[in-house]
Amino acid sequence: MPRFLIPIESAPGETRVAASPETVKKFISLGCEVFLEQGAGKLAGFLDDAYKNIGTEVISPGDLDIWSKADVVLCVQAPLKDSLKRLKDRALIVGLLAPYRNESLANSLVAGRLSALAMELLPRISRAQSADVLSSQANVAGYKSVLLAAGALDRYFPMLMTAAGTVQPAKVVVLGAGVAGLQAVATAKRLGAVVFVSDIRPAVKEQVESLGARFIDPPEMDEKPDELGGYAKQSSESFLAAQRKQLSDHLSEADVAICTAQVPGKKAPRLISEEMLDRMRQGSVVVDLAIEQGGNCAETKKDETVVRKGVKLIGASALPCSVSNHASSLYSRNLLALLAPFLKNGELNLNLEDELIAGCLISHEGEIRCPDVFKEGGSN
Template sequence: MIIGIPKEIMQGEARVAATPETVKKFCKDGITILVESGAGEKSHYYDDQYRNMGAEMVYDPEELYRRSDLILKVKEPQYNESKDKHEIDMMHEGQYLITFIHPASPGNHSMVKKLAAAGVIGLTLDGIPRISRAQNMDALTSMSTCAGYKGMIMAANDLSFFMPQMFTAVGMLKPANVLVIGVGVAGLQALATAKRLGAVTYAMDIRPDAVEQAKSLGAKVIDSGVPAEIAVGEGGYANKLPDEWIQKEREHLKGVIKDMDIVFLSALVPGKVAPILITEDMVKDMKNGSVIVDVSIDQGGNCEITTPGKKEVKHNVTIGGIKNIPGLIPTSSTWMFAQNMYNLVNYLVKDGKIELDLNDEIIKSILVTNNKEIVHAGAKEAMGL
């Protein structure tokens, strides 16, 4: 089996799908590893390190895609300007791809259709179920940890005033109020980081267990108004709410959001488009100079006016829709991601070949395209198929 590790081409993406450490493990398992030259430089993993662990360095991405049975990437396939062609056009029928596809996100629908048409078997990392046997391959959790930490650091950097309470010779400055909506892995890390920075923290989540975890970090809880029997779905994840309950959740937020200095958005429904919880009218009611960081943007975003991939000021509020926050701490995030990738590949490969048991909970959750068809339930729903 041959695994290809291409250089990421998304602007600002510094991560890579393998480290020299995981290359060594793959090679020990009898797998040939091709790494595109320079793929790890921005995360401070260098060609000589990969080569010394047994990888073959490849200088042309087209050669890497052509020769590989399986491609491991961090971000979804995109248009490669240097080759003047889409990465999918370098792939071939029957090839496997493991990456963050985010197939339900509207911005990725055409790419997913292209992937299916090419006959590539796409497996998405954002579909890994949070069950005990999948923990060590759950890259979404790993990257959410990075996004929660770095996203809150970015929010603090965008504020025009101090985060902690400050006592000075000329008077006292109040601490910043920080609201985290969606206290999963990213949200909890964001709360912990805001607390360390001295902010007064608030949390909102429709799941009672998540609320209890937020309380344990010292956050004041904002009631969502959504009953637990409607809110909580399979595996303890948030359910996709009917529109009437989304509206009730917004009503509960309206009275709170105008007092917040930072709003950190990380409310997600697995495999679905992220719910819109902050409308443009709600943004207009926020304080001048306040900040929104919308880390749910890969699945559409929780704020109605977040621009994907950009940080913009709208209605005197800085709204960050940066799509690759974990890539801003690339050494740590790459190390975590690569370990997850190795564990997932190790789970899928039997006797030197990938075997897809379509009755397996993990495989069912991550499979996006197969036999030239889109098979991912969330993607099909979002596309109206």
Template sequence: MQQSRLDLTLSKRFRIANCPLVFLLRSGERRVAITPQNAAVLLKKGFKEVLVEHGAGFQAQFPAHDYEAAGATLVNATRVWTDSNIVLKVRPPRLRSTTLSPNNFISGFRKGGVIISMLQPNSDRYKNVVDTYQSKGLTSFAMDMIPRITRAQSFDVLSSMANIAGYKAVLEASNEFGSFITGQTTAAGKVPPCKVLIIGAGVAGLSAIATARRMGAIVKCFDTRPATKEQVQSLGAEFVEVTDVKEDGSGGGGYAKVMSQAFHDAELRLFAKLCKETDILITTALIPGRPAPRLITEEMVADMKPGSVVVDLAAENGGNCEPTVPGQLIHHKGVTVIGYTDLPSRLPTQSSTLYSNNITKYLLSMSPKEGHFGVDLNDEVVRRSIVTYNGELLPTLPPLAPPAPAAPKAEAAKQAEVVALTPWQKASREVATVTAGMGTALALGKLTGPLFMSNIFTFSLAGLIGSLQLYTHP
């Protein structure tokens, strides 16, 4: 077991920051990695100092005085890198300075430092970042590589951000849609409810279903994993599936797997049919380590009703919808196609709070004992999320095995077959019931006195008259 430990109580300085304000305005990133509340938690857990970059929490509505009240130290971008042992970020760092932000680069970070952020290390987009980590001898962790296992649920940044993205996708679509989401009947006429189709029943898809249903829409959802059907239906949506080809899309780690060509062709035919009757389409399909699958063609978008809206939550990875332009809102043949890649950042306060909770709990989980920070490569969560260890690029572990198919349920005991009663059987049962009642009354009369029977008779009449009054005079 390889392990690295640093004494936090004596030498640890901890930097928590995002990019400076000028860069935020350019990139659209408004989240911050640590909130004042969690800065106080880290100090309480033994970290000697928490450094926060000036303006880091401004657009997430966390003012500087809240950080100072929590015990954090506000510093400029240069000190953030030069004085820290561990750096927490939302996005990967930039590798060079710019005119707008000359100090926000990684060159001042010390050798052997630790950096934790979202990274997408298997993507070519950030290969140069990983190369820099290697050359500088850094230990780096990718929050988006944390496995979806029970023990790591509180660290699961992807689920936290996907939940927000699904919610925000419906709100963005409703802003662009030219009618009510819910159906209404007014003196001016009747307005039908909006019809929403959601592709993918992961965290984002389920969040979108719940939001759209709360707004009164008619929702349909498609997913390649039959196991999600019950979740979709429990939220009040209709589950649609391919009937031509039977194939289970369940993959490892709670994600879907790559489907066969026959299944892909069948689902495209299904989408072509559904798009014609859909007002709002939200796509969320992603496969780890691969570009987003293309599920919606230009022809399907063109067949949608004028004024319809498409929200592509997979835009950052290429998009599920062919006309999608990452980061932009476009109009394609009368249909609005939203390809925003910063939907969680459009709710900066909430997304920062959840991200901060995730990354703080993840950091504190790497504590072999009080006052120490440890990297235990035998820990499954650490091993699957670590990218470089003291500059050494660690090989990516194979994906988690898909869940075992559910064991067939034991055949329930057969219910007794219900046979219609004949007229004679029905009459016999009625006579038996009346006879039993009269026999009981006679037995009570023999065993008790006249006063008891008088009270019973009065009570029965009162109950009978009361029930008649209740049911005949509502």
């Protein structure tokens, strides 16, 4: 009977939990024994009693006995190095482990002879959709980014017809039509804004227009950026420069810009320059979701709102943590979807040849399987 441990998250500001009562109940029905550190789900709205009532054993935080016996640790972010040292050989860690250029994590995995599944490396294929953590959390971030913008904007989002006259709808420009960008489009449209979308991939035009937004066709160049494994490929600087020139006119008329363009393991492309910000009207808002990777917009700062010549620049990292209940529910279902097929007769047997497991298994019993990711930040 595999022992699953759900610890309290140690990262500052992390409010999510890796397993909800719903998914714990399912793990128990599959023959697992589940231990939860006291208060692990509290910030996500899941109290200890909800876990106890379905057969979870609630333990004191840092219980050395349980940590040393756990077969699987379900986490949102990687546990601290000292916590990893408590685990027994061949224990499995599953979560968003931030492996890019993270040699410290690699050293801990090797030293402890640990296995680890980094959910951010899950292949972007149809079979992986139910386990796709990046998509589920990006959905939350895209939704919340628009609410942040609406709260900071000095205008209404929808068109309003009043006795004092008609109020025109806000104009929103979304940069990047990935999961976060498309959710931002959908949310902004629900709030009544007129939405434009810029993306380097012409193939996403149909998705954008199906949501009622207007697609800004990318510059005509010999280079035709596409996507790799569900993500936009990194484009050349010449293409991005042409795109920025095109964007400048749209941004000069915009009330809100939502920046979502990211390339896994790489620095985010700089899409909004200081010159472009100079053309934006006072009172407009930029929400930069790519701030963890350096940001798409000049002068944005992580977790800060900077007012630059009257334009509010919001560096919005960790937005899923601000919607912790639903973000945790979705995240925990992702982990369940990945692991459940390998739980048979009360045993967990990962198939290392399985496409999903092979894609995100960064360490197996202390053997690093993708050293390039740890050292260079490239894909595996």
